[in-house]
Amino acid sequence: MTPAPYDLLSSQLADAGVDVAAVENALAELTIETPSWGYGDSGTRFATFQQAGRPRDVFERVDDAAEVHRLTGTAGSVALHFPWDEVEDYDKLREHIEAAGLAVGAVNPNLFQDADYKLGSITHPDASIRSKAVAHLKECVEIATALGSTAQSLWFADGTNYAGQDDLRARRRRLTEALSDVYAILPQEQELLVEYKFFEPAFYATDFADWGSSLLVCQKLGERAKVLVDLGHHAQGTNVEHITAILADENRLGGFHFNNRKYADDDLIVGSVNPFELFLIFCELAAGEGPLPRLTIDQAHNVEAKVEAMVLSVVNLQESYVKALIVDRTALAEAQQEGDVLRSHELLLDAYKTDVRPLVAKVREQAGAAADPVQALRDGGYVQKITDERGAAAGVAGGWGR
Ligand code: PSV
Ligand code: MN
Numbered sequence: 001m002t003p004a005p006y007d008l009l010s011s012q013l014a015d016a017g018v019d020v021a022a023v024e025n026a027l028a029e030l031t032i033e034t035p036s037w038g039y040g041d042s043g044t045r046f047a048t049f050q051q052a053g054r055p056r057d058v059f060e061r062v063d064d065a066a067e068v069h070r071l072t073g074t075a076g077s078v079a080l081h082f083p084w085d086e087v088e089d090y091d092k093l094r095e096h097i098e099a100a101g102l103a104v105g106a107v108n109p110n111l112f113q114d115a116d117y118k119l120g121s122i123t124h125p126d127a128s129i130r131s132k133a134v135a136h137l138k139e140c141v142e143i144a145t146a147l148g149s150t151a152q153s154l155w156f157a158d159g160t161n162y163a164g165q166d167d168l169r170a171r172r173r174r175l176t177e178a179l180s181d182v183y184a185i186l187p188q189e190q191e192l193l194v195e196y197k198f199f200e201p202a203f204y205a206t207d208f209a210d211w212g213s214s215l216l217v218c219q220k221l222g223e224r225a226k227v228l229v230d231l232g233h234h235a236q237g238t239n240v241e242h243i244t245a246i247l248a249d250e251n252r253l254g255g256f257h258f259n260n261r262k263y264a265d266d267d268l269i270v271g272s273v274n275p276f277e278l279f280l281i282f283c284e285l286a287a288g289e290g291p292l293p294r295l296t297i298d299q300a301h302n303v304e305a306k307v308e309a310m311v312l313s314v315v316n317l318q319e320s321y322v323k324a325l326i327v328d329r330t331a332l333a334e335a336q337q338e339g340d341v342l343r344s345h346e347l348l349l350d351a352y353k354t355d356v357r358p359l360v361a362k363v364r365e366q367a368g369a370a371a372d373p374v375q376a377l378r379d380g381g382y383v384q385k386i387t388d389e390r391g392a393a394a395g396v397a398g399g400w401g402r
Contacts, residue, residue: 005358006358006359006361006362009354009355009356009358009359010359013326013354013359016326016328017328017330018326018328020359022325023322023325023326023359024359024362024363024366026321026325027074027318027321027322027325027359027360027363028073028363028366028367030074030292030295030317030318030321031074031075031076031077031103031295032072032074032075032076032077032258032295032296032297032314032317033075033077033078033079033105033106033294033295033296033297034065034068034069034075034077034078034079034296034297034310034314035078035079035081035108035296035297035298035299036058036061036062036065036078036079036080036081036084036085037061037081037084037108037300038297038298038299038300038301038306038310039054039055039060039061039064039065039306039307039310040054040055040061040084041054042267042300042301042302043302044302049302049303051305051306052387052391052392053383053386053387053389053390053391053392054306054390055386055390056390058080058084058085058087058093059093059096060386060390061078061085062078062093062096062097062100062102063100063386064306064307064310064386065078065100065102065310066100066101066102067307067377067382068307068310068311068314069101069102069369070101070369071311071369071370071373071376071377071380072311072314072315072318072364072369072370072373073363073364073367073368073369074314074317074318074364074369075310075314076101076102076103077102077103077104077105078097078102078103078104078105079105079106079107079108079153079296080104080105080106080107080108080147080149081108081110082107082108082109082110082139082140082143083110084110090143090146090147091146093147094146094147094148097147104147104148104149105149105151105294105296106149106150106151106152106153106193106255106294106296107140107141107143107144107147107149107151107152107153108140108152108153108154108155109136109137109140109152109154110136111133111136111137111156111157111158112155112156112157112201116129116132117129117133117157117158119166120156120158120159120166120171120207121133121156121157121158122134122137122156122158122174122175122178122179123156123158123166123171123172123174123175123178123207124158124174125166125170130174130178133178134178134181134182137152137154137178137182138181138182138185140152141182141185141186141187141190144190145187145190149190150189150190150191151190151191151192151193151254151255151294152182152186152190152191152192152193153193153195153228153254153255153294153296154179154192154193154194154195154228155195155197155208155228155230156175156195156207156208157201157202158171158175158202158206158207158208159201159202159203159204159205159206159207159209160202160204160205161202161203161204162204163204165204168205171207172207175207175208175217176217176220179192179194179217179221179225180220180221183221183222183224183225186224188224190224191224191225191226191254191294192218192221192224192225192226193225193226193227193228193254193255193294194208194214194217194218194225194226194227194228194254195208195214195227195228195229195230195233195257196208196209196210196211196213196214196227196228196230196233197209197230197232197233197265198210198233198234198235199264200264200265210234211227211229211243211246211247214227214228215227215247215250215252218252219252223251225254226247226252226253226254226255226293227247227252227253227254228254228255228256228257228294229243229244229247229253229255229256229257230256230257230259230265230298231256231257231258231259231260231261231270231277231281232257232259232260232261232264232265232266232267232298233257233265236263240277240281241277241280241281241283241284244281244284244285245284245287248284248285248287248288248293253293254293254294255293255294255295255296256281256293256294256295256296257296257297257298258270258278258295258296258297258298258299258313258317259297259298259299260272260273260274260278261273267298267299267300267301267302268299269299269301269304269309269312269313269316270297270299270313270316270317271313271316271317271319271320272316275316275320276352278316278317278320279320279323279324279348279351279352280348281320282320282321282323282324283324283327283348285321285324286321286324286325286327287329295317297310297313297314297317299313305383307377307382307383308374308377308378308383311373311374311377312374314373315360315373315374318360318363318364319356319357319360322356322359322360323351323352323354323356324351326351326354326356327347327348327350327351328347328350328351331343331347332344332347332348335347
């Protein structure tokens with residue numbers, strides 16, 4: 001459906017009391033990190049699917065991230081994963097990222113693929129495996145320093161599969177000790193983000209199962225340790241916007257891994273399953289007075305075109321953010337104060353149901369990006385170019401397939 005033209009939308013918003021220029025400025029400042037690992041081959045437990053034109057190394061993954069930013073104007077940062085993105089020369093990588101018009105995002109250590117970590121990494125019963133894991137985390141702090149990154153973003157596959165397999169309290173003490181070691185060497189400009197996930201690959205008890213488990217550890221570590229919320233890591237029906245509000249209010253909301261899920265950690269395009277949840281999360285983010293936390297996409301698309309999926313994800317984030325920004329907060333506060341339940345709810349719905357696409361398109365164009373980024377990608381020849389350059393041959397992987 002063709003949306004109303006920009007002029008009509010902006011005058012309707014202005015009539016409703018929205019400061020349109022402030023909304024446009026806020027959107028122009030939105031920065032989304034896209035994940036280097038989201039551009040490489042990925043798959044399920046059953047198969048990894050290869051795509052024509054997939055990047056062969058981190059430099060090409062960065063090039064894809066730069067294309068997403070060129071089209072959307074919002075994806076100005078790229079998150080990295082190690083050792084997937086390991087290189088000999090980090091100055092060269094940093095120069096490549098900056099020359100592509102991007103900033104270095106969070107550094108994500110990988111403690112889940114080495115066979116030594118079968119029973120855990122920083123919670124492993126064997127102290128020598130724990131030391132190996134801590135050494136990798138410290139190495140990643142050095143990589144982050146060399147690249148000018150301001151965050152370590154940690155996710156642990158640690159957990160147990162059977163009751164009695166290990167001592168749950170001992171595992172907690174081990175992880176706290178390991179992370180204290182890492183926090184002690186963390187440079188002032190870096191944050192430690194601690195992600196949680198209630199299942200997978202462990203199926204009985206995950207060591208960082210929920211936001212509470214992560215928060216408790218962060219509180220022990222210090223104020224630069226914060227919780228990272230991945231939308232795919234909760235049980236069905238969990239109220240993620242409520243978690244957002246609690247962590248933000250405690251000043252411990254470190255950031256997001258955006259994606260969407262239907263049943264499990266499905267890595268579906270953000271906003272594709274539950275756009276209302278995404279809007280409500282942005283309502284909580286926009287309610288804060290400080291800057292937004294780190295906003296990263298964490299999706300490994302299996303069957304859809306990689307760059308296009310990332311572009312669509314960024315567009316969905318832009319639209320959700322703008323919808324949250326146009327909520328009439330004064331009227332909302334009044335209705336809440338008066339206990340007018342349905343008026344309060346209706347005020348959110350008013351914003352959610354507004355078709356903000358023309359405004360978002362205008363802001364993108366003003367930033368030199370595309371009015372319609374998905375169409376511009378389809379028309380622009382980038383995918384053909386990378387297919388020609390990188391080839392469609394099997395056996396070249398990246399990301400999960402490295
Ligand atoms: C784990 O499911 C996770 O969400 C973590 O953030 C990892 O770093 C990422 O996915 C790897 O794709
Ligand atoms: Mn994640």
